[in-house]
Amino acid sequence: MTLPIFLCGTNVARLDAAHSRYQQMLEGYQQTILLAFREVADLLVSIQARGEQLARQREQVAAATAAVGLADVRYRKGLVNYLDVLDAQRTMLAAETQLAQTERARLTDMVGLYKAVGGGWDAPPDGSPPPPHSSAVR
Numbered sequence: 686m687t688l689p690i691f692l693c694g695t696n697v698a699r700l701d702a703a704h705s706r707y708q709q710m711l712e713g714y715q716q717t718i719l720l721a722f723r724e725v726a727d728l729l730v731s732i733q734a735r736g737e738q739l740a741r742q743r744e745q746v747a748a749a750t751a752a753v754g755l756a757d758v759r760y761r762k763g764l765v766n767y768l769d770v771l772d773a774q775r776t777m778l779a780a781e782t783q784l785a786q787t788e789r790a791r792l793t794d795m796v797g798l799y800k801a802v803g804g805g806w807d808a809p810p811d812g813s814p815p816p817p818h819s820s821a822v823r
Contacts, residue, residue: 728801
């Protein structure tokens with residue numbers, strides 16, 4: 686017989702330590718899952734809100750473009766000076782800039798959503814572009 690008779694609870698302590706590590710890993714996994722769900726939900730809300738904001742800003746750009754046209758007509762008829770046309774153009778360009786920034790933010794959120802749900806891409810080590818993915822079922 687080569688088994689020790691008296692181990693002073695070593696095996697029980699090892700079992701308790703292993704159980705504690707398991708519980709710690711399980712809680713970490715659950716926190717990671719909850720964080721992922723929250724991130725996806727936040728990005729979906731952000732994308733929807735930015736879509737609504739884009740619709741309003743497109744209307745604003747259309748109105749500003751119409752205002753530029755009206756200011757130009759009024760200038761050509763001699764009713765206003767050219768500063769009114771320039772002011773209308775400045776307003777239109779500011780609206781277009783804001784629209785572009787919102788669209789960029791929406792696209793950035795979409796990329797974040799793609800990454801959050803597990804999407805990703807890796808460039809090949811030689812620097813060549815990745816092969817296109819086929820959507821056809823094989």
